[in-house]
Amino acid sequence: xxxxxxxxxxxxxxxxxxxxxxxxxxxxxxxxxxxxxxxxxxxxxxxxxxxxxxxxxxxxxxxxxxxxxxxxxxxxxxxxxxxxxxxxxxxxxxxxxxxxxxxxxxxxxxxxxxxxxxxxxxxxxxxxxxxxxxxxxxxxxxxxxxxxxxxxxxxxxxxxxxxxxxxxxxxxxxxxxxxxxxxxxxxxxxxxxxxxxxxxxxxxxxxxxxxxxxxxxxxxxxxxxxxxxxxxxxxxxxxxxxxxxxxxxxxxxxxxxxxxxxxxxxxxxxxxxxxxxxxxxxxxxxxxxxxxxxxxxxx
Amino acid sequence: xxxxxxxxxxxxxxxxxxxxxxxxxxxxxxxxxxxxxxxxxxxxxxxxxxxxxxxxxxxxxxxxxxxxxxxxxxxxxxxxxxxxxxxxxxxxxxxxxxxxxxxxxxxxxxxxxxxxxxxxxxxxxxxxxxxxxxxxxxxxxxxxxxxxxxxxxxxxxxxxxxxxxxxxxxxxxxxxxxxxxxxxxxxxxxxxxxxxxxxxxxxxxxxxxxxxxxxxxxxxxxxxxxxxxxxxxxxxxxxxxxxxxxxxxxxxxxxxxxxxxxxxxxxxxxxxxxxxxxxxxxxxxxxxxxxxxxxxxxxxxxxxxxxxxxxxxxxxxxxxxxxxxxxxxxxx
Amino acid sequence: xxxxxxxxxxxxxxxxxxxxxxxxxxxxxxxxxxxxxxxxxxxxxxxxxxxxxxxxxxxxxxxxxxxxxxxxxxxxxxxxxxxxxxxxxxxxxxxxxxxxxxxxxxxxxxxxxxxxxxxxxxxxxxxxxxxxxxxxxxxxxxxxxxxxxxxxxxxxxxxxxxxxxxxxxxxxxxxxxxxxxxxxxxxxxxxxxxxxxxxxxxxxxxxxxxxxxxxxxxxxxxxxxxxxxxxxxxxxxxxxxxxxxxxxxxxxxxxxxxxxxxxxxxxxxxxxxxxxxxxxxxxxxxxxxxxxxxxxxxxxxxxxxxxxxxxxxxxxxxxxxxxxxxxxxxxxxxxxxxxxxx
Numbered sequence: 018x019x020x021x022x023x024x025x026x027x028x029x030x031x032x033x034x035x036x037x038x039x040x041x042x043x044x045x046x047x048x049x050x051x052x053x054x055x056x057x058x059x060x061x062x063x064x065x066x067x068x069x070x071x072x073x074x075x076x077x078x079x080x081x082x083x084x085x086x087x088x089x090x091x092x093x094x095x096x097x098x099x100x101x102x103x104x105x106x107x108x109x110x111x112x113x114x115x116x117x118x119x120x121x122x123x124x125x126x127x128x129x130x131x132x133x134x135x136x137x138x139x140x141x142x143x144x145x146x147x148x149x150x151x152x153x154x155x156x157x158x159x160x161x162x163x164x165x166x167x168x169x170x171x172x173x174x175x176x177x178x179x180x181x182x183x184x185x186x187x188x189x190x191x192x193x194x195x196x197x198x199x200x201x202x203x204x205x206x207x208x209x210x211x212x213x214x215x216x217x218x219x220x221x222x223x224x225x226x227x228x229x230x231x232x233x234x235x236x237x238x239x240x241x242x243x244x245x246x247x248x249x250x251x252x253x254x255x256x257x258x259x260x261x262x263x264x265x266x267x268x269x270x271x272x273x274x275x276x277x278x279x280x281x282x283x284x285x286x287x288x289x290x291x292x293x294x295x296x297x298x299x300x301x302x303x304x305x306x307x308x309x310x311x312x313x314x315x316x
Numbered sequence: 317x318x319x320x321x322x323x324x325x326x327x328x329x330x331x332x333x334x335x336x337x338x339x340x341x342x343x344x345x346x347x348x349x350x351x352x353x354x355x356x357x358x359x360x361x362x363x364x365x366x367x368x369x370x371x372x373x374x375x376x377x378x379x380x381x382x383x384x385x386x387x388x389x390x391x392x393x394x395x396x397x398x399x400x401x402x403x404x405x406x407x408x409x410x411x412x413x414x415x416x417x418x419x420x421x422x423x424x425x426x427x428x429x430x431x432x433x434x435x436x437x438x439x440x441x442x443x444x445x446x447x448x449x450x451x452x453x454x455x456x457x458x459x460x461x462x463x464x465x466x467x468x469x470x471x472x473x474x475x476x477x478x479x480x481x482x483x484x485x486x487x488x489x490x491x492x493x494x495x496x497x498x499x500x501x502x503x504x505x506x507x508x509x510x511x512x513x514x515x516x517x518x519x520x521x522x523x524x525x526x527x528x529x530x531x532x533x534x535x536x537x538x539x540x541x542x543x544x545x546x547x548x549x550x551x552x553x554x555x556x557x558x559x560x561x562x563x564x565x566x567x568x569x570x571x572x573x574x575x576x577x578x579x580x581x582x583x584x585x586x587x588x589x590x591x592x593x594x595x596x597x598x599x600x601x602x603x604x605x606x607x608x609x610x611x612x613x614x615x616x617x618x619x620x621x622x623x624x625x626x627x628x629x630x631x632x633x634x635x636x637x638x639x640x641x642x643x644x645x646x647x648x
Numbered sequence: 649x650x651x652x653x654x655x656x657x658x659x660x661x662x663x664x665x666x667x668x669x670x671x672x673x674x675x676x677x678x679x680x681x682x683x684x685x686x687x688x689x690x691x692x693x694x695x696x697x698x699x700x701x702x703x704x705x706x707x708x709x710x711x712x713x714x715x716x717x718x719x720x721x722x723x724x725x726x727x728x729x730x731x732x733x734x735x736x737x738x739x740x741x742x743x744x745x746x747x748x749x750x751x752x753x754x755x756x757x758x759x760x761x762x763x764x765x766x767x768x769x770x771x772x773x774x775x776x777x778x779x780x781x782x783x784x785x786x787x788x789x790x791x792x793x794x795x796x797x798x799x800x801x802x803x804x805x806x807x808x809x810x811x812x813x814x815x816x817x818x819x820x821x822x823x824x825x826x827x828x829x830x831x832x833x834x835x836x837x838x839x840x841x842x843x844x845x846x847x848x849x850x851x852x853x854x855x856x857x858x859x860x861x862x863x864x865x866x867x868x869x870x871x872x873x874x875x876x877x878x879x880x881x882x883x884x885x886x887x888x889x890x891x892x893x894x895x896x897x898x899x900x901x902x903x904x905x906x907x908x909x910x911x912x913x914x915x916x917x918x919x920x921x922x923x924x925x926x927x928x929x930x931x932x933x934x935x936x937x938x939x940x941x942x943x944x945x946x947x948x949x950x951x952x953x954x955x956x957x958x959x960x961x962x963x964x965x966x967x968x969x970x971x972x973x974x975x976x977x978x979x980x981x982x983x984x985x986x987x988x989x990x
Contacts, residue, residue: 046783152666158969159962160924170946170954171677247792251928254794255943270795274932277802284802288795296790303786371890405892418887420902421982422909431901432891474982488891 131191139199239302426469558633745828766872
C-alpha cells in the first residue's frame with residue numbers, strides 16, 4: 018500500500034485464520050512440515066500414475082538389488098528391490114494409500130462420531146456426563162494399540178478389521194477431549210451471558226462454544242492422525258494388520274526385519290516415509306497449537 | 317528532607333509490530349525519605365512500567381533512557397544487573413495487585429516468609445538461626461496485623477483471602493526493612509473494608525519505620541490522606557505533581573481538574589446531570605498524539621499544544637501545561 | 649487429602665470392576681465357545697469340559713456365570729493356555745517381571761536424563777542447544793518405535809557388534825527364572841558365573857532400554873522445558889526476584905518444584921505410551937515379557953492368554969495412573985482444591 022497510504026496508518030487486525038497463517042509462516046519448520054505433508058498427500062493420490070512399476074510386479078532377475086547410487090545398483094530401480102525382486106520405490110508410493118490414506122479416513126470418521134458424541138455429552142449434565150467420563154477413563158487408560166489388538170483378536174487380522182479397530186479406538190479420545198473442553202467452557206461467563214440472552218442450545222453449541230474449542234479439536238485431530246498412522250503401521254508390523262503382499266509400510270518393515278543384515282535398504286525407505294509423515298504431522302500440530310496460543314495471547 | 321529517588325526525563329520505548337512506541341515520555345519523579353507519594357494514572361498510562369523500571373524488571377526489548385535514574389547515590393542505569401539486583405533487593409520492595417498470584421502456590425507461606433528474612437540479620441549456629449527465623453517470621457506477621465500467625469504460616473496461598481494474602485506479601489516486603497516500598501494498585505479488586513485496612517497498615521508502616529512508599533493507583537478516590545505528595549500521569553507523560561492537598565484543591569492542569577470533576581470529591585455535582593468527563597477515549601499505544609498527549613481530549617487545547625509543554629514550577633507544585641487553569645507567571 | 653485418596657481408590661476399584669466386566673464380555677465376543685475361551689478347556693475333552701461347565705456356572709444365568717468368573721479370577725484361576733495348556737496365572741509372574749524390568753529402567757532413564765535436559769533447554773531458551781534439543785526431541789518423538797529398534801539393531805548389533813541382536817541373556821548361563829527380572833534373578837541365583845551373567849544380561853538389556861526410553865525422554869524434555877518457561881513468567885517468580893532472593897534459591901525452591909507439576913501429571917500418560925511401545929519392542933528383541941506373550945497369543949488365537957495379558961497390562965496402567973494422581977495431589981495441594989471444587 019505504498020501509494021494510497023493515508024495519513025493515519027490504520028492498523029488492521031488480521032482475521033483469525035489469516036493471523037494463524039502469519040504465525041505459521043514465520044516458523045520455517047512449520048512451512049517445511051506443510052511441504053512434506055503436501056508432498057506425501059500428492060504422492061498418495063498420484064501413486065498409481067507416478068509409480069514406475071506395479072507394487073506387486075516381481076523382477077526375478079534383480080532380486081535384492083541395492084539402490085541406484087550403489088555400485089551394483091541400476092537406475093531403473095532407484096531405491097533398489099526387495100528379496101522378491103519388487104521395486105521399492107513403487108511399493109513405498111503405493112504404500113502411502115495404506116499408511117496415510119486409510120489413517121486419514123479412520124481419523125475423519127472417528128472425528129465425526131467422536132466430536133458429535135463429545136459435544137452432546139458436554140452439553141448434558143449430571144450423572145450421565147460423569148458416568149461417561151468414568152467409562153472413558155477406563156477405555157483411555159488402556160493404550161490404543163492394546164485396544165486395537167483386542168479388537169483384532171475378536172475380528173481377525175484383515176484390512177477392514179484394522180480400519181474398524183483403529184476407528185473404534187480413536188472415537189473415545191475424541192469424545193474425551195471434546196467433552197472436557199465443552200465442560201470447561203460451559204460454565205464460563207460468556208456462555209452464561211449468551212444463555213441469559215436466550216440463545217437456543219443449538220446456537221450455544223455451534224456458535225458460542227464451538228469456536229472456542231477449535232484449538233482442542235485441531236490438536237486432537239493431528240494427534241489422532243499420527244496415532245492412527247503409527248498404530249496401523251504397528252499392527253502391520255506385528256503381522257496383525259494389513260496382510261503381507263500389500264505394500265503397507267509397517268508390513269514392509271516387518272519383512273525387512275529378518276533380512277536386516279543382507280538388504281538394509283529395504284528397511285530404510287519405508288521407515289523414512291513413515292517417520293517423515295508422522296514428523297510433519299506432529300510439527301504441524303505443534304506449530305498450529307503454538308500459533309493459536311500466540312494469537313489468543315496476542316489479542 | 318532529601319530525595320532518595322530522583323528520576324529525570326525517563327523515557328521507555330517498546331518495540332511493537334507497528335514500530336517503536338514511547339510508553340513513558342520524559343517522566344520525572346522525586347521521592348523524599350519517609351514520604352508517601354501517590355502516582356495516579358488511568359490504565360495504559362505506563363505507571364506499572366515505571367515501577368518495573370525502578371525495580372529493574374527490565375525486558376531486554378525495552379529501550380530505557382533517562383537524564384537521571386538515581387537511587388540515593390547510585391545511578392541505577394549505570395550499574396550492571398548483578399549490582400542493581402543487590403541494591404534493589406536490599407533497599408526496595410514491591411507489592412502487587414492480585415497478591416495471590418505473587419505467592420508460590422505450592423509452598424507453605426511460612427517457608428516463603430522465612431526465606432525472605434536476610435541471613436545477615438540472624439545470629440548463632442544453624443538450628444538457632446532456624447528457630448530465630450520462625451520467631452522473626454511470626455513477628456512480621458504480627459506487625460502486619462495477622463493475629464493467628466501460626467495458622468497462616470501453615471497454609472498455602474490458595475487457602476487465604478486476598479486481603480490476608482496482601483498482608484502476607486506486605487510482611488514479606490518489609491522483611492528486610494526496605495527504604496522504599498512500591499505498592500502497585502495494592503487494593504484494586506478488594507472490598508472497601510479490606511482496602512482501608514491495607515491502606516492504614518501501609519501508612520502506619522511508613523510512619524513507624526520512615527519507609528517511603530510509592531503508591532500507584534488508578535483514580536483519585538484511592539489517594540489516602542497520609543499521602544504527602546502526588547503525581548498524575550496520562551499516557552506516559554507527567555501532567556502535574558505536588559503536595560496532595562494543593563493538587564486536590566487548586567489544580568493547575570486541566571487533566572487534574574477533569575479527574576477531580578468526575579470523582580466523588582465533586583460535591584457540587586447536581587443529581588441527574590451529566591458527569592463532566594473528558595471527551596473521547598484514551599488513545600491506543602500505536603496512536604499517540606504528538607506534543608501534549610492530552611491534546612485532542614483537552615477542553616483548553618490550542619495550537620501550541622502540539623509541542624510538549626515543559627514543567628512549570630510554582631513552589632512545590634509542578635505541572636506541564638501551556639494553558640494552566642490558574643494564570644501564573646512563568647519565569648524562564 | 650484423605651478424602652481425595654479415598655475417592656480415588658474407590659474410583660480405581662470401580663474402574664477395575666469395569667475392566668473385569670469388559671474381559672468377561674470379551675469371552676462371548678471372541679469367536680468360538682465362551683467356556684473354552686475362558687478356561688482353555690476344549691470341548692473335545694468331554695469330562696473336564698463338563699466339570700468346568702458346572703464350576704463356571706454355565707448351567708445358570710449370565711449373572712451366575714459372571715459371579716463364578718469373578719470368583720475364579722480372584723482365586724488366581726485364570727484358565728489355561730489353549731496351546732501350551734499351562735495355567736495362565738502362573739505363567740504371568742515371570743513375564744511381568746521381565747516387562748516391568750524393561751519398562752521401569754526405561755522410565756528411570758527418561759526421567760534422569762529428561763528433566764535436567766529440559767531445564768537446560770529452558771534456561772538456554774532460543775539458544776543453539778535449545779533448538780538442537782527441541783528439534784531432536786520432536787523428531788525422536790515421531791520415530792515409530794519398531795523402526796527405531798531396527799535402526800538400533802542394525803547399528804549396534806550388526807554393524808558395530810556391541811550388543812547381541814535379541815534375547816534376554818545367553819541361555820548357557822542357565823539362570824533360574826524366578827521373578828522374571830533378569831538382573832534380580834542373577835542376584836538371587838547361586839551360579840558361579842554371576843558376574844559374567846550380569847554383564848551379559850546388561851549387554852542384552854541396554855539397547856531395548858534405550859529404544860524404549862527415547863519416546864518418554866523426548867516428551868519429558870519438551871514438557872519440562874515448556875513448564876520451566878511457563879513458571880519463569882509467573883508473577884510469583886518476579887515477586888521472589890523483587891524480594892531479593894538469590895537466583896539459586898528461586899530456581900531450586902520455586903521454579904523447579906512448580907515446573908515439576910505438569911511433569912508429574914504427565915508421568916501416567918507417558919507410562920501408558922511406554923507400555924504400548926513395550927509390546928512392540930519385546931516382539932522385536934525376543935524379550936520374554938508380557939507384550940511378546942500377548943502378541944503371540946493373538947497369532948495363536950489363545951483367548952485365555954489374551955485376556956490374562958490384557959487384564960494385567962491394563963491393571964498396571966490403571967494402578968500407575970492412580971498412583972501418579974495421588975502423588976500429584978499430595979505434592980501440589982492447590983490442585984486438590986480444584987478437584988474438590990469440581
